[in-house]
Amino acid sequence: RVNRNAEQKSLCEKAAAAPTSTMPAVEVPDWLSEVEDAVWHALCTTGVERPNSCVANLYADGMESVDWHADNEPLFEGLLGDCRIVSLSLGETRRFDLRRRRGLSNPQQHLERVSVDLQHGDLITMEGCFQKHWYHRVPKAGGVTRPRINLTWRSIRRHHATCPLAKKMCHDCCSSCGGMV
Ligand SMILES: O=C(O)CCC(=O)C(=O)O
Ligand SMILES: [Fe+2]
Secondary structure, X not given: OEEOOOOOOOHHHHHHHOOOOOOOOOXXXXXXXXXXXXXXXXXXXXXXXXXXEEEEEEEOOOOOOEEEEOOOOHHHOOOOOOOOEEEEEEEOOEEEEEEEOOOOOOHHHHHOEEEEEEOOOOEEEEOOOHHHHEEXXXXXXXXXXXXXXXXXXXXXXXXXXXXXXXXXXXXXXXHHHOOOO
């Protein structure tokens, strides 16, 4: 699925913001499996759990952007522990800005910033407690007339009680509850 306008919240964010809404699971299409295989091969993440969700963002041109945010929706549990987010850029080069969140002990800390130009084929990962301590954005870019697509993989950890994955995960850790969470 492609978010037509990245200014809108991602599908996962929408699902997280409206806890009563659920996103139906869909089979990963073959073309996406091939992309994922190539991405995981490039990252050399043999033996590391593959994320179980992928969101696509389409930026039709430089006027489409996504403002400062952290991917800290409860369903990813990125504020509770380590959380890996893998992102692939396709098409037009766009700037990716990162800034540290304001620290209680150091109010100037939020001024720490990093920017990187994401080009066609670039892969980035955000690791560990990054979503707790840093914000990111893709700002508007004057003069950019061609599209960029971003594919972002995240692990959904908080599943709906009726989700087969919730039951599977529960079975793995606790056989006494009969798989119900
Ligand atoms: O387009 C990008 O590289 C970032 C997208 C993003 O931050 C998001 O979907 O949460
Ligand atoms: Fe994000």
